Amino acid sequence: MEAALSPAIGGSLLRLTLDGADLLRRAPEGTDDPLAMASFPLVPYANRIADGHFAFGGQDYRLPLNFGDHPHSIHGFGWQAAWTAKATDGTSAHLIHEHEGDAGWPWPYRAEQQMAITPSDLSMSLFVENRGDRPMPVGLGFHPYFVADDATTLRFDARSLWLSTPDMLPEREAPADTLGDWSRPATVRGDSLIDNVYGGxxxxxxxxxxxxxxxxxxxTGADWLHVYRPPDAGFFCLEPVSHMPDAINRGGMATLAPGAVARLSMTVAIDEIDQALPKSASIA
Structure with a gap:
């Protein structure tokens, strides 16, 4: 098992491999695009905030539109920031990202990622501390891209699914099997777009x-799973997140008191393979 990181490109994961085989989509050599990474962190919010506008504590705020010509702000600040590697060794890493506060997000915070690899899994924990003197809204998540071949299946349990508007904001709640029954193993590749969040x-x-x-x-710390399956692609995303898209405008965003810390963790484990597990692991 090997994981390679790029702190400078959004504190991202470049690759995760087993005996050289990609477990997550590998970042192209030399790319500096966070959206081309194997995974990246979502902090201090996940997914979209409609029109980059929200109200909190009786005041209105506007965020930069940070996703090309897309009409909404997306995924927070961490994925487009340079992180600092505070401690690394052969099997673990500790990355830091600090935001001092600005007009769009006036709350200063400190975000940390802790990563550890074993011969059978990679664990990643994301923390954010409110370093200001007033409560701030907060959300966390990870955005891993899984490799998919024609035979790849996906299974998970959820209570419901949110169908989306054309610009990918949640529109209405629907049964969890509306876009496919993932409660039993089902082929994940397909010819239609899935870019929807599952609740429960x-x-x-x-x-x-x-x-x-x-x-x-x-x-843990993720009651929602956002699934991104582009049509006829060799990858798909399973994003464990703490809230639905645009939650800050829908009463579903957590509030973090001054000095308090929010946490979310993710583990990708090799559960079963047709051969014995390898005996070593490393982070580069």
Whole structure:
């Protein structure tokens, strides 16, 4: 098992491999685009905030539109910031990102990622501390891209699904099997776009690939799972997140008191393969 990191590009994961085989989509050599990474952190909010506008504590705020010509702000600040590697060794890493506060997000915070790899799993924890003197809204998540072949199946349990508007904001709640029944293993590749959030997620998702590899994603602090499946692609995303898109405008965003810390963690584990597990692991 090997994980490679790029603190300078959004505190992102460049690759996660088993005996050289990609478990997550590998970042192209030399890219500086966070959206091309194997995974990146979402902090201090996940997914979209409509029109980059929200009200909190009786005041209105406007965020920069940070996703090309998309009409909404997306994924927070951490994925587009340079993180600092505070401590690394062969099997662990500790990354830091600090925000001093600005007009769009006036609350200063300190975000940390702690990562550890073993021969059978990679664990990643994301923390954010409110370093200001007033409460701030907060949300966390991870954005891993899983490799998918034609035989790859996905399984997870959820209570419901939110259908989206054309510009990808939640519009109405629907049964969890509306876009496919993931409560049993189902082929994940398809010819339509899925870019939707599932509520009441059970905290576990299982991916089985045609090469005999089974991966298990588990998360804590994430009641929601956002699934991004572009049509006819060799990858898909399973994003454990603490809230639905645009939650800050819908009464579903947590509030963090001054000095308090919010946490979310994710583990990607090799649950079963057709051969014995390797005996070593490293972070580069």
């Amino acid at each position: 997620w059970g905290g576990v998702a299982t991916v089985e690939r045609g090469d005999g590899l089974r991966l298990t994603l588990t998360a």
